[in-house]
Amino acid sequence: MPIWLEAAIRSVSILIGLFIITRILGKKQLSKLSFFEYIVGITVGDIAGTMSTDLDINLQEGITSILIWSLFPVLISYISLHNKKFRDFVEGNSTVFIKNGKVLEQNLKREKYTIDELMEQLRKKDVFRVADVEFAVLEPNGDLNVLLKREKQPLAVGDVFPNLPSEKEPQTVIMDGKILDEPLATVGLNRGWLKTELDKQGVAVENVFLAQVDSYGQLTIDLYDDKLNVQQPQEKQLLLAAMKKVQADFELFALETQAEEAKQMYEKNAKKLNDLLQKITPLLKN
Amino acid sequence: MTVASQVKQSLASLKSIHASFQQFALTSTDEKAQRAFHEAMLLTEEIIADVKQRLSQLEREEPQYHGK
Structure with a gap:
């Protein structure tokens, strides 16, 4: 067998093997690469690269080491899925840096974080005053997540229109x-x-x-x-405009009419429409 | 424009509003929105009934505007 053919066969089969292995490892690995997984990824890639070009390496040895390097993380993630203690050991715990608006200096020290670094991380989250923070936590992957005090949180739609129906995905x-x-x-x-x-x-x-x-x-x-x-x-806007128009019409009729009964009827319905407008406007405005 | 025809115009608008609410009640996917639109639809029905009654009263009082 010519050398190039052997190299080609090796490369293709390793490619397919790696493809299957990455499928087994799953999506989680991509989004949240821990240091350990980072090293595993590099090592597996290096072994695969060497195996496909260096024909002196015995295939058996190569495949064994690739399997160990790639299946060990699968085993670890399987165990940590079922065991909380093991998970904490492997993936680490989050550390609370700010609680009830107070900076916890001991925890900063334990994570070897200076207050400058903490403030830098806070600024990345658009927080420039430490006093605005209710709670801040350092996640195992090194991100700092911040919960602002209630009065400093941005205004949400629910604050303005309570009991709003949820909007489903289009x-x-x-x-x-x-x-x-x-x-x-x-x-x-x-x-x-x-x-x-x-x-x-x-x-x-x-x-x-x-x-x-x-x-x-x-x-x-x-x-x-x-x-x-x-x-x-434009249906929603048209509907809203039509409702406003009829409501105004009713108020006008109520003023114009001489008949007392009709006046009351118009006033009652103008009020009804006004209430309805208040209730339905958040649904029709977006 | 006579009073009767003005009221008729409002009645037509109300009917269109009623139809729009009905349509939104049918095509909305969220249950809460569906219910809100449905309630709005029922409310417009009540108002339409009131206006219709007033309209027939007007036409009785001023038969010369009947049907205009």
């Missing part, structure tokens, strides 16, 4: 001009509905590059032809 119903039936069914709609909505906007399915349905059942589309302007759904 579903993509047309991609590359083709209708995707499964997402359509997920939101409880069908092709007939989609066709009506597209007709309303005056476009054909073939011209649509992307179309999504939001959790209110509104369709937003992007066309292949970027020169054409697509109307964004």
Whole structure:
């Protein structure tokens, strides 16, 4: 067998083997590389590289060492999945740096963190006053996570409109001009509905590059032809405007009418509409 | 524009609002939103009934505007 052929066969089979091994190791390894996993990755890669080029190395030895280097982390992650103590030992514990707004100096010292470094990490999180921090913790992977005091936390939608219904993820119903039936069914709609909505906007399915349905059942589309302007759904704004108009009309009628009974009826309904407006506005405004 | 026709216009707007709420109640995926829209729809129904009653009263009082 010529040397190049042997090298080629080795390389290809090692590539396939490594591919399978990385699949077994899973996604977690990628997002959160501990120092140990970092070293394992480099070593496995180095062994594989040497094996594919250096034909003097016995295949048996190479494969054995690769298997040990790659399966050992799998074993460790399996054990730590089931045993909390082992997990703490392998992955480390988080250290609390600030608690109840007070800096814990002992913990800083234990992690060999100076107050300058802590402040630098805080500034990375846009916190410039240590006094704004309620709780800060150093994660095992070296990140510092910060919980701000209640009065310093950014305003969320829920603070302004309590009891807001949750917004579900939008579903993509047309991609590359083709209708995707499964997402359509997920939101409880069908092709007939989609066709009506597209007709309303005056476009054909073939011209649509992307179309999504939001959790209110509104369709937003992007066309292949970027020169054409697509109307964004305005139903909500129109509905809100119509409600405001009728409410104002009622108040006007209440003032104009001479009949006492009608006056009361208009006033009552104007109030009803006003209450409804208050309640429904957060749903219609976004 | 007569009073009756103004009221009729409001009634038409109300009906359109009712239809929009109905549509949103049907197409929303979140249950809480569905319920909110449904309640709004029922409320508009009540208002529509009130306005209809007032309209027939007006038409009785001023038959010359009937149907206009």
